């Protein structure tokens with residue numbers, strides 16, 4: 001299955017700007033896979049992501065007023081909350097020295113990459129996420145995507 005083409009410009013409804021606290025995930029895997037994720041699961045996030053399809057997105061992220069960095073986000077149902085809430089799991093393409101649980105994460109979601117898939121092996125998941133990351137870097141290098149880094153949202 002091929003990926004949807006990423007739009008040349010940032011088209012409505014994007015950018016979707018979301019700010020929330022980083023909460024603990026299930027701890028199943030990110031770090032073991034070498035792809036750590038920060039979970040956003042506050043009321044504000046649910047509201048902001050309410051109308052969005054389940055799947056993988058690309059955009060920019062910022063931890064507690066720091067540098068704005070490229071990210072890929074998996075938007076899915078969180079079974080822990082009996083499928084009543086969606087959570088956004090954000091992988092930032094940067095190596096951090098520490099965890100940032102409890103910190104404020106700002107995310108500008110700029111494009112949809114693909115639907116969520118079922119995997120029979122972790123290897124297959126990792127292969128797909130690496131492809132998501134490649135696509136994200138490519139898209140974020142375009143001027144229309146790059147300029148979102150300068151949004152007032154990231155300078156509040």
Ligand SMILES: Cc1cc2nc3c(=O)[nH]c(=O)nc-3n(C[C@H](O)[C@H](O)[C@H](O)COP(=O)(O)O)c2cc1C
Nearest residue numbers: 025026027028029030037056072073074091116117
């Ligand atoms: C960019 C990205 C794409 C992902 N795509 C999928 C997917 O298509 N299917 C899936 O089952 N999990 C996918 N995941 C993995 C899970 O959503 C999640 O990150 C993983 O289970 C670890 O979660 P935990 O830290 O809460 O345990 C993706 C994760 C990321 C960061």
